Structure formats: C-alpha cells, structure tokens
Amino acid sequence: xxxxxxxxxxxxxxxxxVLFVVxxxxxxxxxxxTSIMPPEQIxxxxxxxxxxxxxxxxYVRVFTERPFLTFLKNSLIVASTTTLVNVxxxxxxxxxxxxxxxxxxxxxxxxxxxxxxxxxIAIVSPLFLFMKNLKLLNTYTGLVLPYTTFAxxxxxxxxxxxxxxxPKELEESGKVDGATPMQTFTKIILPLAAPGLFTSxxxxxxxxxxxFLLSLTFNTADNMRTVPVGIALFSGEFEFPxxxxxxxxxxxxxxxxIMVLAFQKRIIAGxxxxxxxx
Amino acid sequence: xxxxTKVTRSPWMGLIRPTTNADREYRLALALxxxxxxxxxxVAFFPILRTMWISLHTRVxxxxxLGQPFVGLQNYVDLVVGSDGRLLASLANTLKFTVSSVSxxxxxxxxIALLIHREFTGRxxxxxxxxxxxxxxxxxxxxxxxxxFDDRLGLLNDILARIGLIDGxxxxxxxxxTAMAAIVATDVWKTTPFMALLLxxxxxxxxxxxxxxxxxxxxxxxTSFWRITLPLLKPAMxxxxxxxxxxxxxxxxxxxxxxxxxxxxxxxxxxxxGYKTLMRYLDFGHxxxxxxxxFLCVLSISFLYIKLLGANLSKEV
Numbered sequence: 001x002x003x004x005x006x007x008x009x010x011x012x013x014x015x016x017x018v019l020f021v022v023x024x025x026x027x028x029x030x031x032x033x034t035s036i037m038p039p040e041q042i043x044x045x046x047x048x049x050x051x052x053x054x055x056x057x058x059y060v061r062v063f064t065e066r067p068f069l070t071f072l073k074n075s076l077i078v079a080s081t082t083t084l085v086n087v088x089x090x091x092x093x094x095x096x097x098x099x100x101x102x103x104x105x106x107x108x109x110x111x112x113x114x115x116x117x118x119x120x121i122a123i124v125s126p127l128f129l130f131m132k133n134l135k136l137l138n139t140y141t142g143l144v145l146p147y148t149t150f151a152x153x154x155x156x157x158x159x160x161x162x163x164x165x166x167p168k169e170l171e172e173s174g175k176v177d178g179a180t181p182m183q184t185f186t187k188i189i190l191p192l193a194a195p196g197l198f199t200s201x202x203x204x205x206x207x208x209x210x211x212f213l214l215s216l217t218f219n220t221a222d223n224m225r226t227v228p229v230g231i232a233l234f235s236g237e238f239e240f241p242x243x244x245x246x247x248x249x250x251x252x253x254x255x256x257x258i259m260v261l262a263f264q265k266r267i268i269a270g271x272x273x274x275x276x277x278x
Numbered sequence: 279x280x281x282x283t284k285v286t287r288s289p290w291m292g293l294i295r296p297t298t299n300a301d302r303e304y305r306l307a308l309a310l311x312x313x314x315x316x317x318x319x320x321v322a323f324f325p326i327l328r329t330m331w332i333s334l335h336t337r338v339x340x341x342x343x344l345g346q347p348f349v350g351l352q353n354y355v356d357l358v359v360g361s362d363g364r365l366l367a368s369l370a371n372t373l374k375f376t377v378s379s380v381s382x383x384x385x386x387x388x389x390i391a392l393l394i395h396r397e398f399t400g401r402x403x404x405x406x407x408x409x410x411x412x413x414x415x416x417x418x419x420x421x422x423x424x425x426x427f428d429d430r431l432g433l434l435n436d437i438l439a440r441i442g443l444i445d446g447x448x449x450x451x452x453x454x455x456t457a458m459a460a461i462v463a464t465d466v467w468k469t470t471p472f473m474a475l476l477l478x479x480x481x482x483x484x485x486x487x488x489x490x491x492x493x494x495x496x497x498x499x500x501t502s503f504w505r506i507t508l509p510l511l512k513p514a515m516x517x518x519x520x521x522x523x524x525x526x527x528x529x530x531x532x533x534x535x536x537x538x539x540x541x542x543x544x545x546x547x548x549x550x551x552g553y554k555t556l557m558r559y560l561d562f563g564h565x566x567x568x569x570x571x572x573f574l575c576v577l578s579i580s581f582l583y584i585k586l587l588g589a590n591l592s593k594e595v
Contacts, residue, residue: 017398119572126566231417232418
C-alpha cells in the first residue's frame with residue numbers, strides 16, 4: 001500500500017520534471033527544426049513538425065548573403081574587451097573593498113549598488129550626444145565603455161565576496177616576507193581568486209554579448225552591428241526570413257549552451273552569491 | 279561604532295600628506311578604485327544629470343532651427359497632458375507587464391525550485407537545462423517565440439487547432455487583446471529559470487533538521503512549507519523580486535523584437551516609448567523627460583524594496 005503510493009508519487013514527480021524540461025527546451029528544438037527545413041516546406045500551413053530532408057542552405061546564406069560573420073566578429077571583440085577591462089578594474093576595486101580600511105566605504109558600496117539598478121535608457125540621450133561629438137558612434141569603444149560600467153556591480157559584488165574568503169594570514173605572511181601590497185595582490189591574492197575571476201568573466205561576457213538597447217542605438221552601421229541586433233534586424237523583401245533567423249540563432253545559441261553546460265556550477269554560484277548572502 | 283579619535287581627522291588630510299599607515303591604506307584604496315569610480319561617475323551618474331538638464335530644453339536633432347531654448351518643465355507637461363495619453367498608456371502597459379510577469383515567475387519559480395530541491399537521477403541535467411533560456415540573448419529568444427506565435431506558420435496555432443481549442447488561426451501578436459499576454463508568456467519562459475535558481479539557492483541554506491524537528495512534532499508537509507520554508511525563504515525571495523521587478527520595468531528588447539510596441543501601441547512599454555522618442559523622432563527634449571520619469575520610477579521601486587529588505591533584515595538581527 002505504502003509502496004505503491006510512494007511509487008505513484010515518484011511517477012508524478014518525474015512527469016512534472018519531464019514536462020518542465022520539455023517546456024524549457026522545446027523552443028530550441030523548434031528553432032533547429034526550422035533552420036534545416038527545406039524552403040518548399042518552411043512556408044507550409046499547417047506547419048510540418050519535421051523536415052522531409054536535411055537542408056543546410058540557410059546556414060550558408062547567413063554567411064554569404066548577410067554580414068553575419070561581421071556581426072559575430074563585432075560581438076566577439078566587444079564582449080571580450082569588455083570582459084577583460086571589466087574584470088581587471090573590478091578586481092582592483094573589489095580588493096580595496098574587501099581588504100583595505102578607508103573612509104567612505106559604504107558610500108562606494110552604495111554607488112556600486114545604485115549602478116546595478118540604473119535603467120540604461122536614462123543615460124542614452126547624453127551618451128549618444130557625447131559619442132556623436134567624439135566620433136565614437138559605430139566604434140567598439142562606444143559600446144565597451146558603457147558595457148564595462150554597467151557590468152561593474154556584478155563583477156565587484158562577486159569578487160568582493162571572493163576576496164573576503166581568502167584567509168588574511170596568507171597576506172600577512174606576504175607582508176612579513178617583505179612584499180609590497182601590490183606584490184601581495186598579484187602574487188598571492190589573484191591566483192587564489194582565480195575561480196571568482198573566472199565566474200565574473202563568464203557572467204560579464206554573457207551580459208555584454210546579449211546587450212541590445214545601446215548596441216541598437218550607438219552602432220547603426222550595418223558593418224558595426226552586434227549579433228543580437230543584427231539578427232533582430234534581418235528582414236526579407238517579401239517574407240520574414242525565418243529560416244535564416246533560425247540558422248543564425250542556432251549558430252549563436254549552441255556555443256552559449258556548451259559554455260553554460262561546461263561552467264554551470266560557476267555560473268550558478270555567481271548568480272546566487274548575492275541572493276543568499278545579501 | 280566609529281572611533282571618536284578618528285572622527286576629528288578630515289579624510290582629505292591623509293590624502294594630501296600621508297603620515298600614517300591608515301593614510302597609506304586609504305591612498306592605495308582610492309588608487310585601486312579610481313578606474314571603476316571614474317567609469318561609474320562618468321558613464322552613469324554624470325550622464326543622468328545631463329539627461330535631467332536636456333529634459334528641461336527643447337532639442338530636436340533634425341530641426342536645429344528650433345535652437346535649444348530652456349523650457350522648464352514644459353516637456354513633462356506635454357507628456358502628461360498632451361502626447362494623446364501615450365505616456366500614461368505606456369506606463370500602464372509597463373505596469374501590466376511587470377506585475378503579471380514577475381508574479382507568474384515568482385510562483386512558477388518557487389514551484390520549480392521546490393521540485394528540483396531534492397536528490398534524483400538526472401538532477402544535474404535539469405539544473406543545466408534551467409540555465410539555457412537565461413543564457414541566450416533576449417532578442418533571440420524573442421524571435422524564437424515570435425515565430426511560435428506567428429499567425430500563419432506558428433506552432434501555437436497548429437497545436438491549439440489540432441486539439442480543437444481554436445477554430446481558425448489567430449494573430450496572437452497582431453491582436454491588442456492577446457499581444458501583451460504573448461510577451462508575458464515569453465518573458466516567463468525566459469526568466470522563470472533565473473528566479474528558480476535564486477530561490478533554490480535560498481532553499482539550500484535552510485537546515486534540514488528544522489524539517490526533521492517539525493516532522494517529529496507531527497507537522498505535515500503543508501504546515502512545514504508555510505511555517506518553515508516560506509518565512510526562511512523570504513530574504514532570497516525579496517532579493518530575487520527586486521532584480522526581476524527592476525528588469526521587467528525596464529523591458530525593452532523583448533517588446534521591441536516581438537511587436538515593436540504594437541498593435542496600436544498596446545504593448546508599448548515606457549522604455550520603448552522613450553527609445554522611439556529619442557531615436558526615431560530624434561526629440562531629445564521629450565525623450566530625455568521620459569528617461570527621467572523612468573529613472574524616478576526605478577528609484578522609487580528600489581527604495582520601496584530597500585525598505586522592505588531593511589525591515590526584513592533588522593527583524594532577523
């Protein structure tokens with residue numbers, strides 16, 4: 001009696017889990033299905049659920065008929081530069097906040113927190129004029145600058161928590177051995193904080209890679225578009241080019257999924273560090 | 279808390295003539311934080327002041343003949359009284375979107391977190407799949423769902439027609455009655471996983487012995503949930519709510535990609551309205567005024583939550 005009810009409970013539990021996973025992953029399946037649909041089938045009504053044959057034409061067209069490779073290059077440059085700059089200056093600040101004693105510390109912390117709540121649209125107008133005057137529209141710098149700033153809270157938050165957990169004795173021993181504070185930082189602290197740096201780097205990279213509003217506003221030249229905006233602005237003469245959109249999305253999504261699967265523990269730790277401790 | 283002997287010294291003193299170890303530490307701290315502080319002040323705080331200043335002027339980029347006269351609060355008056363009620367309508371849309379998506383995400387996120395907060399075969403896989411919608415760009419997930427909602431080729435119409443729930447294909451995104459719901463559904467799909475992860479992290483720090491003790495005292499699962507899980511999860515829930523509410527209030531990509539604010543402005547959120555005023559009509563005066571209004575709304579939401587959080591934390595201490 002008891003055994004059967006427990007079995008039913010487990011059965012229901014797995015049904016719920018499977019339903020949930022299907023709901024989460026089905027749109028991806030649909031996207032892949034659309035990307036390999038042969039042209040004669042893609043506009044069928046009602047839609048066929050499975051393609052009748054493999055068709056990779058959209059994957060080819062995305063690179064030959066559209067500047068998708070340029071979008072990829074732009075996004076890669078902008079996101080990796082942002083990550084590099086952001087994690088570097090974020091690590092410096094986080095170290096100061098975690099380890100040094102100085103006045104105004106709470107003010108700095110609240111400034112950082114305030115930036116994380118900033119609506120980006122609120123600064124679009126002056127930044128646009130500023131970039132226009134300095135000829136920074138349609139450049140990588142024009143995006144790296146705001147992206148770095150708006151990802152700083154995330155990075156500083158994660159790294160401050162990380163630095164705090166490194167035992168102080170290790171630093172003291174450095175001091176005793178005659179190392180300067182800078183040497184202690186680069187030789188002792190940074191290697192120990194490597195996992196934290198890595199976590200912040202992934203999260204910053206993803207946020208820069210996915211950003212939409214500023215990229216749409218500042219980089220309007222076709223050869224300076226980033227991936228999300230570039231794909232969103234694909235348009236056809238007669239019909240919405242769903243096949244190409246699907247192919248481009250799959251190309252972008254697959255590396256992200258691999259990255260997420262490979263680093264899921266780090267990502268989860270980074271995302272939740274604020275929530276649990278906060 | 280503060281050391282009275284320290285207060286007598288001005289913090290600036292140590293900067294100019296470092297004499298003590300504390301001064302040196304202060305200088306090092308400032309030097310280390312300088313790049314980040316410069317970025318935050320220069321790219322976030324100074325610009326918001328500029329936005330406020332621009333919002334007090336007439337400034338239309340493609341009509342330089344108008345000049346840039348100071349008009350006081352006229353732009354705000356135009357938006358509230360004029361603009362055919364578009365400002366208030368977009369605020370109402372934003373509110374509708376925020377409240378419905380965040381509350382759905384909270385409830386579903388909690389259910390999912392409770393579901394995967396136990397040991398079972400395949401748990402790692404489930405947790406990984408949860409991250410996937412979070413990781414892909416909103417613009418791309420919005421395109422995916424736009425295709426699913428498509429009036430001719432969409433999967434949703436096909437499924438609903440097959441099981442006989444609808445007679446004919448619907449233009450879900452082309453109908454003012456359903457467009458917002460479709461956008462909310464997309465947002466729920468995209469961000470519930472994030473909510474679930476935050477709540478799961480909160481669940482994991484609740485000690486098991488509490489449940490054990492409750493069970494010994496004869497409490498059922500339902501009572502344990504209301505008496506232990508929910509109260510102890512409250513801080514994590516509040517933090518998750520803050521981030522989600524602010525995010526939802528600023529929603530732009532999802533609306534821009536799925537409907538562009540249409541049909542008939544029925545899904546136009548305040549950020550989309552602000553973007554169009556700035557970059558499509560090039561009306562920087564009114565556009566900046568909208569931006570300031572958004573900023574003030576976000577500020578009040580943050581204050582509200584900080585008060586809630588603060589009250590919550592001080593209760594625990």
